[in-house]
Each structure stands twice: as C-alpha cells, then as structure tokens.
Amino acid sequence: MGADIQTPNFPSAEAGASFPTPPNQQKPDPFPAIVKNDPARTGFDPRTAWWVNYFRILTGKITPEGAFHYRESRYKAHEARDCATCESYRDHAFAHSPTVRFLREKVESLNGKLDKDNVVCRRCPARLTEDGQVHRQSGGFSPGHGILICANEVRDRGHLEDTLAHEMVHAWDHLRWKVDWVGDKDLKHAACTEIRASMLSGECRWTRESFTRGNWTLTQQFQDCVRKRAVQSVLARPRCKDDVQAVKVVNQVWDSCFSDTRPFDEVYR
Structure with a gap:
C-alpha cells in the first residue's frame, strides 16, 4: 500500500444493481468456457421434480456434474428466501x-x-x-x-459477518489508498488488500478453519489460511498469468501487508 491520497466518495448502489468491473477496466474472461447441463450426459433433468432428481443423486444416477447443476437449480428456486x-x-x-x-x-x-x-x-x-x-x-x-x-x-450469521468484514476492509483500503483492483499497474495492490482482508475479517481464525474446513493444523494455520486465500484471489485477477505469479506477488508483499492491521490496532479475531 502506498501513501495517503485524497479519498473519493463511496456511492450507493441502485436497488438491484450488479457489480461489474468499471468500464475502463473491462478485461477478457480469464476462465475456460462454462459447461452447461446436458441431461443425456449428466442425468439431471431440470424439467423433472426436484425430489426425483434428488433421489437420482442418492442412487448414483446423476453424475457429479449433474449434481452441480441440480444444486444451482435449487439455489435459483430458493433465491427469495x-x-x-x-x-x-x-x-x-x-x-x-x-x-x-x-x-x-x-x-x-x-x-x-x-x-x-x-x-x-x-x-x-x-x-x-x-x-x-x-x-x-x-x-x-x-x-x-x-x-x-x-x-x-x-x-x-457468523459466515456473513466474516464475509461482510472482508469486503469492508476492501472498502476501507479503497478509500485510504486508491487500490489498483484489476492489476493494470501492479498486482501487488490486489495481493496486499487480499492479505489484509483475510487477516482482519476473522475468516481465517482457528475455529473457522478447523470446524468448517477441516484444517486442524495449529502451527502456522492462520498464516497459511491468509496466504492461501490471497493467492486464490490474485490468481482470479485478469492480469495474473498463473499460480506461479500469484504466489510470487503475494510473497513480495507478505511481510509488510501481513503486519499492517489498520484500521485495527491489532488482529482481534
């Protein structure tokens, strides 16, 4: 993170607004093509009652790919709830x-x-x-x-609190320093704010890692979680070429950004 700059306003989103990349930062999709459901291949037919498809999953008649599409269909059905x-x-x-x-x-x-x-x-x-x-x-x-x-x-509630705190750290970083989110200038900005957000939000505390994600390692658990999540986030940036670059840029800023607990006095959670 760099020196202090004039802080921009933080505008409200209109109801129902999406969250696209700002127009001057639109980049090609870094992901491979999306796989769409084919009932003949996966066994999942969205026209069939949900409980029938669920039973077909339990009996092994729907592939893991089909189970993915089934899960997404249930999320869509339960969206309002x-x-x-x-x-x-x-x-x-x-x-x-x-x-x-x-x-x-x-x-x-x-x-x-x-x-x-x-x-x-x-x-x-x-x-x-x-x-x-x-x-x-x-x-x-x-x-x-x-x-x-x-x-x-x-x-x-706890998961939402962690997620909200993570994004609020990003908001504070954006206002305190104008972060290069996409990495047009330097991926170090993205790496630093991801390290700080994972560190300060509570999502990497031992109880979350142990009971939710099954990571029971005590030594270096917190640091490993923060590093892993930061690498994954940097890797998703359009300007990041591969996992080697993601690891490299996180390592380059690790010492300074992991020790920066602002706006907190220390890591409390």
Whole structure:
C-alpha cells in the first residue's frame, strides 16, 4: 500500500444493481468456457421434480456434474428466501457485530458510506468450467457500487459477518489508498488488500478453519489460511498469468501487508 491520497466518495448502489468491473477496466474472461447441463450426459433433468432428481443423486444416477447443476437449480428456486435471510443477517451484523460496526465507522471517517442501500444480498451463480473447476464466491466489492453478499452461499450469521468484514476492509483500503483492483499497474495492490482482508475479517481464525474446513493444523494455520486465500484471489485477477505469479506477488508483499492491521490496532479475531 502506498501513501495517503485524497479519498473519493463511496456511492450507493441502485436497488438491484450488479457489480461489474468499471468500464475502463473491462478485461477478457480469464476462465475456460462454462459447461452447461446436458441431461443425456449428466442425468439431471431440470424439467423433472426436484425430489426425483434428488433421489437420482442418492442412487448414483446423476453424475457429479449433474449434481452441480441440480444444486444451482435449487439455489435459483430458493433465491427469495435466501436473500431475505441474508438481509436479516446483514442488518443484525450492522446493529450488533463489534467488527462490522467498527469498520463502518472507519469507512465513514474517510467520507464513505456503507448501509443497506449499497450492501446488497443477491444470488451468485457458480461456474463450472471445462477444466473441471467450480468457481464460487461469497461476496465482492466494487468501488462504484458497494458490497455484494452472495445470499446462496451464506451458511449462518457468523459466515456473513466474516464475509461482510472482508469486503469492508476492501472498502476501507479503497478509500485510504486508491487500490489498483484489476492489476493494470501492479498486482501487488490486489495481493496486499487480499492479505489484509483475510487477516482482519476473522475468516481465517482457528475455529473457522478447523470446524468448517477441516484444517486442524495449529502451527502456522492462520498464516497459511491468509496466504492461501490471497493467492486464490490474485490468481482470479485478469492480469495474473498463473499460480506461479500469484504466489510470487503475494510473497513480495507478505511481510509488510501481513503486519499492517489498520484500521485495527491489532488482529482481534
């Protein structure tokens, strides 16, 4: 991160707005082509009742690819319910979470604003690509719109709080330093804000890693989690060529960014 600059305004998103990359930063899609469902190949037929498809999954008559498409179809069917639950969790976090309330105050001190108008819950479709990878997200931050919380990926209040705090760190970083999000100038910006967001949000604390992700290693667990998540996020940037470059750029900024706990005095969670 660089020196202090004049902080831009943080505009509210219109209701129902998406979170695209700003027009001057549109880049080619870095992912392989998306794999679409073919009932003849996967065994999953969206025209069939959901419980029939569910039973077919249990009996092995639907492939893992078909199970992916089934899951996405259920998310679409439950979109209104999931968004309502997400909004309830969001409002609870704004009212009661010490971390979220602290970050909100710090964003306001930089002439920014985060509230229900620009912290929105939406269904985020996952992507299954030709290389066999599933691309999901829990949320996102856009300087021109606000914060997106992926309602269909929210597990509970704690998970939403961590996701919201992660994106709020990005918002604070954007106002404090004008971050090069895409990496047009330097991927180090993206690497640094991802290290800080994973470190300060609480998503890498031991209980989250152990009980949710099955990582029971105590030694270096926190650092390993932060590093892994930062590498994954940098790798998703259009300007990042491969995982080797992602690891390299995270390593280059690790010492300075991992030790930078601003706006907190220290890592509390």
